[in-house]
Amino acid sequence: MYAMPMLLEQTGPTLLGQVVPMLLDQSGAGSGSLANGLVVALVGLMIVFSALIFISLFIAALPHLLNKLAVIWPEVDEPVAHHESQVADDNAVLAAIGFVLHTEFQRQLDSQDSSEQSS
Amino acid sequence: MEILTDFFDTTGFASMQFGNAIMILIGIVFIVLAITKDYEPLLLVPIGMGAIVGNIPVSEGMALSVYDEGSVLHYLYFGVSRGVYPPLIFLGIGAMTDFSTMLSNPKLVLLGAAAQIGVFLTFLGALWLDFSPAQAGAIGIIGGADGPTAIFLASKLAPELMGPIAIAAYSYMALVPVIQPPIMRLLTSREERLIRMKPPRDVSRREKMIFPVAAFLISTLIAPGAVVLLGMLFFGNLLKESLVTERLARTARTAMIDIVTILLGFAVGASTQADTFLTKESLGIFGLGALAFAIATAGGVLFAKLMNLFLTEKINPLVGAAGVSAVPDSARVVQMVGQQEDPHNFLLMHAMAPNVAGVVGSAIAAGVLWSVLT
Numbered sequence: 027m028y029a030m031p032m033l034l035e036q037t038g039p040t041l042l043g044q045v046v047p048m049l050l051d052q053s054g055a056g057s058g059s060l061a062n063g064l065v066v067a068l069v070g071l072m073i074v075f076s077a078l079i080f081i082s083l084f085i086a087a088l089p090h091l092l093n094k095l096a097v098i099w100p101e102v103d104e105p106v107a108h109h110e111s112q113v114a115d116d117n118a119v120l121a122a123i124g125f126v127l128h129t130e131f132q133r134q135l136d137s138q139d140s141s142e143q144s145s
Numbered sequence: 146m147e148i149l150t151d152f153f154d155t156t157g158f159a160s161m162q163f164g165n166a167i168m169i170l171i172g173i174v175f176i177v178l179a180i181t182k183d184y185e186p187l188l189l190v191p192i193g194m195g196a197i198v199g200n201i202p203v204s205e206g207m208a209l210s211v212y213d214e215g216s217v218l219h220y221l222y223f224g225v226s227r228g229v230y231p232p233l234i235f236l237g238i239g240a241m242t243d244f245s246t247m248l249s250n251p252k253l254v255l256l257g258a259a260a261q262i263g264v265f266l267t268f269l270g271a272l273w274l275d276f277s278p279a280q281a282g283a284i285g286i287i288g289g290a291d292g293p294t295a296i297f298l299a300s301k302l303a304p305e306l307m308g309p310i311a312i313a314a315y316s317y318m319a320l321v322p323v324i325q326p327p328i329m330r331l332l333t334s335r336e337e338r339l340i341r342m343k344p345p346r347d348v349s350r351r352e353k354m355i356f357p358v359a360a361f362l363i364s365t366l367i368a369p370g371a372v373v374l375l376g377m378l379f380f381g382n383l384l385k386e387s388l389v390t391e392r393l394a395r396t397a398r399t400a401m402i403d404i405v406t407i408l409l410g411f412a413v414g415a416s417t418q419a420d421t422f423l424t425k426e427s428l429g430i431f432g433l434g435a436l437a438f439a440i441a442t443a444g445g446v447l448f449a450k451l452m453n454l455f456l457t458e459k460i461n462p463l464v465g466a467a468g469v470s471a472v473p474d475s476a477r478v479v480q481m482v483g484q485q486e487d488p489h490n491f492l493l494m495h496a497m498a499p500n501v502a503g504v505v506g507s508a509i510a511a512g513v514l515w516s517v518l519t
Contacts, residue, residue, distance in 0.1 A: 059272070060272055060273060063268060063269050064269065066265075066278075066514075067265035067266070067268055068265075070268075070517070073367060074258050074368075074506050075258045077258075077506075078506055079255065080363045081505070082252060082254040084363060085247070085352075085356070086251045088356070
């Protein structure tokens with residue numbers, strides 16, 4: 027934990043921001059030196075990977091942390107929420123149920139008619 | 146008669162040049178492609194119309210073009226040139242993104258990181274073609290397959306290349322279903338494409354609420370250059386997941402993002418002038434853009450295969466291609482290619498994890514390039 031601030035000072039954009047301009051100044055940024063660009067590319071990719079690895083590790087640890095937290099602060103099943111979005115969903119659900127019922131009744135009527143005709 | 150002659154000299158017909166005519170034609174082509182082929186219509190229609198409007202020749206002294214101080218187009222372009230619009234679009238994207246699939250299988254996040262190799266290899270390719278480092282950085286971010294990020298970084302590093310970069314980025318995003326499948330099939334065996342993955346676990350409400358704040362802190366403390374884009378992305382996501390700001394989240398992912406998209410696309414199109422677009426540099430940008438998408442796809446797929454060497458529960462390597470953050474098109478491409486081998490293999494939800502991780506990864510890459518190359 028105590029080494030982390032020092033490590034962060036010496037890695038990532040801070041180090042990159044100090045080292046890369048020196049390299050660019052030495053060999054001329056205007057000429058687009060591939061070697062300098064390679065340094066930027068490698069360190070940039072390392073930073074992207076580092077950030078996403080840390081995020082990935084946090085996500086993996088989160089359920090365990092929340093399980094421990096749930097002992098003190100249990101999670102409720104029904105979260106506090108405004109219901110206006112559910113009202114819109116209820117109308118859609120009702121419309122879907124109505125459609126299914128209509129289709130089913132129609133199918134039963136059709137099968138009834140066809141059995142009467144065959145008898 | 147003299148009055149008529151003077152008036153004629155002020156018309157667009159008198160000052161029309163060949164470059165203007167070509168750009169107007171290109172704008173018309175974009176509109177036609179968007180409407181008839183459904184190629185990213187939400188962007189190509191505004192960009193196409195903007196290109197037509199921006200290339201009508203105007204007489205000197207009339208502040209009408211996007212580069213004339215005081216013109217309406219100039220004020221609309223402010224949001225592009227100062228990088229205001231892209232973060233607002235990210236706010237809307239965050240408000241419509243569901244990170245559950247990523248939360249349920251965190252190792253897939255690494256595939257989003259692997260796809261960003263397309264950004265940095267394209268950066269090297271642009272340097273090799275003698276673009277300046279700042280221009281190379283702006284071109285490289287095309288490989289992130291994220292339109293707002295590409296426009297944001299171009300406005301900071303290479304505003305003179307904004308037009309070709311924006312059009313290359315959005316054009317190739319529309320071509321993801323064409324570019325990706327051959328690369329995916331080339332790099333995977335049939336046995337690998339048939340791998341079925343375990344269904345994602347249920348994610349609790351608390352995880353979804355804590356994630357945006359924690360992910361923002363982690364990513365921006367490592368790469369502070371991404372604070373603007375990722376701050377808005379995760380803010381939008383928090384609006385959605387908190388459940389107590391549904392009204393704000395709904396506005397962000399509907400009206401607000403639509404308004405900003407209209408202004409962004411139109412202003413970018415209007416800024417696409419013949420002297421900056423019809424150049425050999427633009428050809429280089431379009432070539433590098435295609436390479437960027439191909440490398441990003443290959444990077445994600447190959448990294449998935451590498452991970453499988455160490456995993457007991459294998460990842461279908463096709464899912465790696467979804468690290469290209471063209472949400473949700475590249476995830477749909479993974480689903481399509483997977484179902485061509487096995488119609489009962491549903492990879493879409495698994496592919497959404499690297500897809501949204503790629504959005505975060507490309508924003509971090511942009512932040513890094515901006516920090517280093519400014």
